[in-house]
Amino acid sequence: MKRISCGLLLLMAPGLAGCVSLGLGSPEPAPAPRVEADPAPYSVDRLIGAWGVASYREEKDRPRTEAQARAQCKLPYVIKRGPTDGVIMHVADDAKPHELGLKKGDDGKVYLGFAGPAGDAQDRVILSLTEREFVARYVDPDTNARYGTLVYVRCAKA
Secondary structure: HHHHHHHHHHHHHHHHHHHOOOOOOOOOOOOOOOOOOOOOOOOOOOOEEEEEEEEEEOOHHHHHHHHHHHOOOOEEEEEEOOOOOHHHEEOOOOOEEEEEEEEEEOOOOOEEEOOOOOOOOOOEEEEEEEEEEEEEEEHHHHHHHHHHHEEEEEEOOO
């Protein structure tokens, strides 16, 4: 009986494989739906403009870093509106600017990054945002260790 079962399976295998290749076998799982993050509680308009930028690694250095960022307004970092309602900024380890957006995470924090779920390793978490300043740090610990906590101070309009 065992020989007949094995032989029968060997004879049927090519036919069954043909059914699967024609789509007659078990269906492929449907692709996962794209997860969109909740919209941020404020508009990207608050990020657009000229900024002085500096970074720190220890909280005690923040006041000195804010002063350094203000001094950078001589040669400001300019954030522009992107073509799909994001902002054009640089990302870690890439000289080419990209369009980024604000997104609210499930944890209630606001992130700045590429489209997709909030809190991705390439995202920055916005620690604070006022009309005159915003502070952010990279989610990825290695990237954060290299770049530190970023302070953006709005430059006075000329």
